[in-house]
Amino acid sequence: MNDMRLIDRAVDMKDIKFSARNVQVYYGTTHAIKDVNVDIADKTVTAFIGPSGCGKSTFLRSLNRMNDTIDICRVEGDILLDGEDIYDKRVDPVQLRAKVGMVFQKPNPFPKSIYDNIAYGPRIHGLAKNKTDLDEIVESSLKRAALWNEVKDRLDAPGTGLSGGQQQRLCIARAVATQPEVLLMDEPCSALDPIATAQVEELIDELRSNFSVVIVTHSMQQAARVSQKTAFFHLGNLVEYGETGQIFTNPVDPRTESYISGRIG
Amino acid sequence: MPFLWILIALIIIASVAFVLGRQRAVQSAGGDSRKLHSLPGFYGWNTAIGAMVPSIAILAGWMIAQPIIVNMSIAPMITSVEASDSATLGLVLSNVTNVSEGLDAAIAAGAITDNEVAALNAETDNIKGLLSQVGKVVGSDITPEILDAARASRNMNATGTLFKTIVVLAAAIAGGAFALTKIRPDLWARNQVESFVRYVLITAASIAILTTIGIVLSLIFNTVKFFGMYSATDFFFGLNWLPRFQGESDLGILPLMWGTVYISIIALLVAVPIGLFAAIYLSEYASKGVRAVAKPALEVLAGIPTIVYGLFALLTVGPLLKSAFGDGGVLGVQWMGSADAAMTAGLVMGIMLIPFVSSLSDDIINAVPQAMRDGSYGLGATKSETIKQVVLPAALPGIVGAVLLAASRAIGETMIVVLGAGAAAQLSLNPFDAMTTVTTRIVAQLTGDTDFASATALVAFALGMTLFVVTLGLNILALYIVRKYREQYE
Numbered sequence: 001m002n003d004m005r006l007i008d009r010a011v012d013m014k015d016i017k018f019s020a021r022n023v024q025v026y027y028g029t030t031h032a033i034k035d036v037n038v039d040i041a042d043k044t045v046t047a048f049i050g051p052s053g054c055g056k057s058t059f060l061r062s063l064n065r066m067n068d069t070i071d072i073c074r075v076e077g078d079i080l081l082d083g084e085d086i087y088d089k090r091v092d093p094v095q096l097r098a099k100v101g102m103v104f105q106k107p108n109p110f111p112k113s114i115y116d117n118i119a120y121g122p123r124i125h126g127l128a129k130n131k132t133d134l135d136e137i138v139e140s141s142l143k144r145a146a147l148w149n150e151v152k153d154r155l156d157a158p159g160t161g162l163s164g165g166q167q168q169r170l171c172i173a174r175a176v177a178t179q180p181e182v183l184l185m186d187e188p189c190s191a192l193d194p195i196a197t198a199q200v201e202e203l204i205d206e207l208r209s210n211f212s213v214v215i216v217t218h219s220m221q222q223a224a225r226v227s228q229k230t231a232f233f234h235l236g237n238l239v240e241y242g243e244t245g246q247i248f249t250n251p252v253d254p255r256t257e258s259y260i261s262g263r264i265g
Numbered sequence: 266m267p268f269l270w271i272l273i274a275l276i277i278i279a280s281v282a283f284v285l286g287r288q289r290a291v292q293s294a295g296g297d298s299r300k301l302h303s304l305p306g307f308y309g310w311n312t313a314i315g316a317m318v319p320s321i322a323i324l325a326g327w328m329i330a331q332p333i334i335v336n337m338s339i340a341p342m343i344t345s346v347e348a349s350d351s352a353t354l355g356l357v358l359s360n361v362t363n364v365s366e367g368l369d370a371a372i373a374a375g376a377i378t379d380n381e382v383a384a385l386n387a388e389t390d391n392i393k394g395l396l397s398q399v400g401k402v403v404g405s406d407i408t409p410e411i412l413d414a415a416r417a418s419r420n421m422n423a424t425g426t427l428f429k430t431i432v433v434l435a436a437a438i439a440g441g442a443f444a445l446t447k448i449r450p451d452l453w454a455r456n457q458v459e460s461f462v463r464y465v466l467i468t469a470a471s472i473a474i475l476t477t478i479g480i481v482l483s484l485i486f487n488t489v490k491f492f493g494m495y496s497a498t499d500f501f502f503g504l505n506w507l508p509r510f511q512g513e514s515d516l517g518i519l520p521l522m523w524g525t526v527y528i529s530i531i532a533l534l535v536a537v538p539i540g541l542f543a544a545i546y547l548s549e550y551a552s553k554g555v556r557a558v559a560k561p562a563l564e565v566l567a568g569i570p571t572i573v574y575g576l577f578a579l580l581t582v583g584p585l586l587k588s589a590f591g592d593g594g595v596l597g598v599q600w601m602g603s604a605d606a607a608m609t610a611g612l613v614m615g616i617m618l619i620p621f622v623s624s625l626s627d628d629i630i631n632a633v634p635q636a637m638r639d640g641s642y643g644l645g646a647t648k649s650e651t652i653k654q655v656v657l658p659a660a661l662p663g664i665v666g667a668v669l670l671a672a673s674r675a676i677g678e679t680m681i682v683v684l685g686a687g688a689a690a691q692l693s694l695n696p697f698d699a700m701t702t703v704t705t706r707i708v709a710q711l712t713g714d715t716d717f718a719s720a721t722a723l724v725a726f727a728l729g730m731t732l733f734v735v736t737l738g739l740n741i742l743a744l745y746i747v748r749k750y751r752e753q754y755e
Contacts, residue, residue, distance in 0.1 A: 095645065097646075103643075112658065
């Protein structure tokens with residue numbers, strides 16, 4: 001009996017990818033994130049929802065230390081990735097970001113060919129031993145991003161020449177090619193039309209089998225469609241965190257209920 | 266009426282036209298300016314333009330035509346010169362103009378009256394003395410013939426100026442009145458004013474282009490003359506540059522081109538890496554404080570006149586290099602004969618070009634969107650990987666443009682070379698030898714007493730033309746490269 005429980009618990013422990021404790025983020029004197037505690041599970045899509053300016057993107061960016069590139073930003077508290085503090089002095093933010101990839105709100109392909117865009121991460125991290133390896137990574141990443149059929153004949157064409165939806169899928173493929181453990185997505189569909197959005201959402205659902213995906217979104221329908229867990233942020237606080245179904249059908253906090261039913265926002 | 270007064274009168278007429286046009290527009294709409302197609306001010310501007318444009322066009326045309334007509338009609342009065350000898354006739358006519366202008370000036374200064382001018386006798390009176398009193402120096406003797414012609418020219422000019430004033434002012438008033446009658450609420454005054462503004466802008470742009478064409482034409486004229494005296498093959502392929510004013514010069518451009526290119530390459534080898542690295546540091550690594558100080562400091566370098574850099578080359582860099590590479594120097598080599606060398610000029614020119622390269626590249630690197638950097642950091646790239654593989658490729662077209670701009674400056678630079686590189690035109694591979702460039706030779710051939718009929722002076726125009734073609738080619742190449750990369754990166 002006891003043994004069984006221990007195994008259960010071990011599985012539970014392993015399932016938690018990110019664990020944030022008492023996280024505070026400041027921009028200069030502005031207190032952007034207040035006291036956030038959250039556990040993000042592995043192989044799960046976690047959605048961050050909330051009104052504009054509530055701090056969900058800020059919190060997302062502190063998960064891979066992208067906030068380091070902003071001078072006035074300061075992070076306090078503990079964020080553990082697989083039990084290790086990512087803000088520890090011994091952690092190289094560059095290595096962290098290789099493990100925790102990121103897709104941005106606006107598609108930002110590099111001014112290179114489609115192939116070089118995908119190969120960028122594998123090259124700088126030495127993931128491919130030879131050209132054949134690299135070709136394979138590029139092909140599989142593009143296939144996973146459901147872009148391969150559209151671009152396989154023009155891998156040498158500039159990535160910036162693709163349409164908006166294709167560019168965003170290219171950016172996702174680029175992030176996937178680095179073989180991260182977690183994929184952070186900051187409103188990845190806000191610049192896309194409904195068809196491209198549907199493709200990206202389908203892709204996110206597939207990615208769940210390998211990665212933990214954290215997605216910030218303004219669309220509650222999107223959160224409901226793609227995520228298993230949902231966190232609601234409001235004014236820098238994490239108001240409620242739980243199963244997506246529970247958050248949307250039976251929220252505990254009155255603020256969550258108001259936001260979901262459209263009364264605050 | 267003098268020119269300035271005519272202009273002032275025109276401006277007054279235009280202002281009145283503006284006010285009247287505006288009023289009439291409002292009136293025509295029954296006092297409700299919302300019924301007008303355009304704002305009332307546009308009707309005012311339209312009327313003012315109607316007054317100004319035709320009158321100024323007439324004024325300009327008249328001022329060009331009048332001297333030509335006067336000269337043509339007094340030319341038959343000059344009987345001492347054959348009409349076919351246009352060069353001499355031109356000289357005499359310009360004397361006539363001088364005398365008549367001098368007489369005008371003398372009358373204005375009160376040294377002589379109108380009646381006295383009519384009574385002047387070229388044989389007995391000291392007209393030259395009179396004119397020199399009012400600051401007008403006439404070179405040759407004033408014959409009765411010239412004095413008569415000058416009197417005639419004065420009379421014609423006076424009549425012409427009077428008619429000019431009348432016609433121009435009448436045109437202004439008529440133009441304004443005509444524009445005024447056209448005012449109706451449904452007149453598209455704004456569109457007319459805007460298209461007028463567009464024509465003004467087009468004129469400004471064409472003046473810039475036409476000037477360039479004018480420069481080229483003036484060069485071509487003398488270049489063709491030069492190639493009439495000196496063989497083009499010898500000029501372009503001659504290996505010697507030995508101009509002699511008494512004749513028998515060797516005027517081969519190759520040693521000069523070689524010096525120009527050699528010194529420019531040394532300069533670019535100094536300026537491009539240093540400038541680019543400085544730009545990368547300033548835009549990517551430097552803190553705000555450092556940047557606020559370092560960037561203006563670098564740009565101050567760009568404001569230093571090149572002659573000051575020349576002094577630096579002459580007094581500091583040259584002797585310093587000589588003490589290292591020259592006879593009895595620290596390195597124990599004897600590469601450098603004198604302090605004047607291609608290396609001296611090249612190094613100093615490179616220093617001069619650093620701010621060009623760095624400032625332009627810095628602006629270009631800063632223009633690369635932050636989203637690019639974020640994308641790269643988000644994949645776990647380090648700062649230097651991001652700069653090398655994302656930022657610099659994205660900024661490359663601009664950086665190439667900056668480098669080629671610096672190259673154009675290097676090729677056209679004169680003072681540093683005069684003071685730093687010496688004057689010996691030689692084809693040498695040794696960067697520590699004295700060399701000279703196309704620009705400094707142009708200066709040398711045209712300063713002092715020059716005879717524009719000799720090949721030794723005219724060669725300057727051929728040199729200038731060659732330089733112009735080379736820099737033009739460089740700029741076209743720059744445009745081509747920039748465009749090619751732009752297709753790839755945007």
